[in-house]
Each structure stands twice: as structure tokens, then as C-alpha cells.
Amino acid sequence: MKKKTLVLGASLKPNRYSNFVIQKLVNKGVDVVAYGLRAGEVSGVIISTDMVLHKNLDTVTVYIGPKNQKEYYDYIISLNPKRVIFNPGTENPEFYKILKAHHINFEIACTLVLLSTNQY
Numbered sequence: 001m002k003k004k005t006l007v008l009g010a011s012l013k014p015n016r017y018s019n020f021v022i023q024k025l026v027n028k029g030v031d032v033v034a035y036g037l038r039a040g041e042v043s044g045v046i047i048s049t050d051m052v053l054h055k056n057l058d059t060v061t062v063y064i065g066p067k068n069q070k071e072y073y074d075y076i077i078s079l080n081p082k083r084v085i086f087n088p089g090t091e092n093p094e095f096y097k098i099l100k101a102h103h104i105n106f107e108i109a110c111t112l113v114l115l116s117t118n119q120y
Contacts (some may be wrong), residue, residue, distance in 0.1 A: 003030060004056055006079065008072065009063030009090075010034035010047045017087065017112065018063035024115045033057075051075045061085040061111045066092040077102050085111050 005025055011018045018034075019042055025032045026043040033054055036047040051072075060081045064072065069092055076084060077098070083105040086092060091108055099106050114120040 003058035004054065005030050005032050005059040005061060006054060006057055006081070007032060007034040007045075007063065008060055008076070010036035010042065010045075011063070012036070012038055012040040012042065012047065016063075021061060021063075021111050021115075024112060028115060028120070030120075054079060057081040059083050059085060061087060062090045063087055065090060066095070069095055073098055077104070080104070083107060085109055085114070087111055 007018055007022055009018050010022060013019060022032055022034060022042045022045050026045060032045045034042070034045050034047040035051065037049065038047070039049045040047050057079045058081060060076055060079065062069070062084060073095060081104060084099060086106060086108045087110055096106055
């Protein structure tokens with residue numbers, strides 16, 4: 001089974017890191033789903049504006065600032081991913097504690113760097 005990744009905070013704007021990540025994940029053959037504030041498509045991946053309860057999710061990679069993450073805590077916990085990646089600018093110690101309490105691993109890392117160095 002392929003590992004599935006949710007890009008949380010996906011953007012249609014081609015100059016946004018979340019957009020680059022979707023493209024890079026697709027190019028690496030990763031099964032990608034995406035959530036954003038505006039519906040659309042990037043590299044064949046539909047960006048949903050609904051918090052879909054995806055099954056068998058390996059990773060959630062976060063592109064939403066810490067001040068706006070609180071409304072997504074329950075959503076992310078309900079997905080029960082194997083890990084959550086906090087990209088630069090999304091670091092959130094409050095959420096780390098909640099993830100630990102739910103036995104969900106997290107990393108403070110850059111998804112683009114992890115992909116580029118084959119550490120994803």
C-alpha cells in the first residue's frame with residue numbers, strides 16, 4: 001500500500017511551498033490529498049475545502065500558521081496519521097503536546113528538504 005499524505009493548507013498559487021510540495025509528492029509517486037481554503041487542482045490533486053476523513057493516512061504536512069491551527073486540531077487527531085510534519089513557520093508547541101497525548105508522531109522539518117534528500 002502506498003503511503004498517503006495530506007497537504008493541509010494547500011494553495012493554488014504556484015509560488016507557495018504547499019503547491020511545490022504537492023507537485024514534488026506527485027512526482028515521487030506519493031498518494032496525495034489536499035485541503036485548502038480555495039478549491040482547485042494542482043498536478044492532478046484536487047484541493048478540497050471540506051475536512052474529509054481520509055483513511056490510512058501516513059502523513060499530514062502542515063502549511064498553516066500556528067495561530068490558525070487550533071480549528072484543525074480535532075480534524076488532524078481524527079485522521080490518526082502516523083506523523084505530522086510542521087514545516088518552517090508552522091511550529092506549534094501547544095499542538096505537539098496534544099499529538100503526544102494521542103500517540104501521534106510529529107516532526108519539525110521541511111517536507112521539500114525531506115523529499116529532496118530521500119528522507120521522506
